Amino acid sequence: MSANLAPPITLLTDFGMQDTYVAEMHGVIAGLAPNVRVIDLTHAILPQNIRQGALALADAVEAFPDGTIHVAVVDPGVGSRRRAVAAEIGRWRFVGPDNGLLTGVLRRWPRQRVVSLTNPQFFRAAVSRTFHGRDIFAPVAAHWAAGVALDAFGNPLETPLIQLDWPSPTRGDHCLTGQVLAIDHFGNLLTDLTVDLLSTHVPSGAASVTVLVGEQCVGPIVGAYSERPGQLLALVGSHGRLEIAVESGSAAKQLQLGVGATVVVQWSHS
Structure with a gap:
């Protein structure tokens, strides 16, 4: 990849395509990082099916260049006390809720650095308690792609990320x-x-x-x-x-x- 070309941002959600949710995330990113390519990984994850989202994410990431920012939002706990995180795992970057969505990725590649998303400077001005995909995760991904350092988004997270009970053959x-x-x-x-x-x-x-x-x-x-x-x-x-x-x-x-x-x-x- 050219040194002047930023890695893409991907979006994985359970939002479907009937409503405007996905387009709104695209719009937020376009306003903050207009030169960054955004790729829709899938928006057909079954509603609230974190396990399906985790599997799809883990299976897809190797197709993308190093440094790609994967925004994953299957978030039944939105608006609760669940953590929002940005993480470097393997050769890629991830933004989303800490609810097990990264289980498949963490089982295959080493965790590098993780921060808790606590700095509202990089959120939208008004944050809905029901749409963190648009108001927190999309803008953080856009700022990250535009060159903001990971540490600027919040404090380092030293505790383990949540992982699903993943079956083992x-x-x-x-x-x-x-x-x-x-x-x-x-x-x-x-x-x-x-x-x-x-x-x-x-x-x-x-x-x-x-x-x-x-x-x-x-x-x-x-x-x-x-x-x-x-x-x-x-x-x-x-x-x-x-x-x-x-x-x-x-x-x-x-x-x-x-x-x-x-x-x-x-x-x-x-």
Whole structure:
């Protein structure tokens, strides 16, 4: 990235696109940092679904250049005593509520510096207790992108950030057991069984590898959707997670399963 080009700001929310909330955040940023590019990561997180937001954020950040400012607002506690924070984690920067939205990011990259957003100089003049995305998080992100130092926004936060109770797969005798974390737009079941886990635990010389979800046998792990036309299948998706899918269909609808469903990868030796 050019030294004269500021990293972008991304927006992730549960606001949807029917109302003006997202546009208002864009407007605030445009007024303070008109030369900074703003990218809508997603505004389709289910209302108040912090876990879904945390997963989407963690899966997306690696696509962005170092220094990108990710504004994440899934904030059922807005207006309460929950903390508002700005954080440097891994190679990126984050602004949002301290309510677990950064769980997935913190599990994969080291926390660098974090401050509590307490300096109203960098907020909008009038702060609504119901719209911190517009009145606190958007202006802080804009000022940060424009060159304001992190320490200017508030005092360093030395205590741990809130993290969700994040499921961890378990290793059994010739099997790995995980669960469905989310369902994407296509009805694919996204699991917590990552390519790193599979490569670590599933023997390269296994005679057979089979995936089961719920009580349904899906079959072996394939490389592309097209390898099983119209059928249920398992593959490692673009974010490095095992997915259960139906080529040109919806696994969620076909299986009538959702978040929390058990997924097992089992293998046998020759």
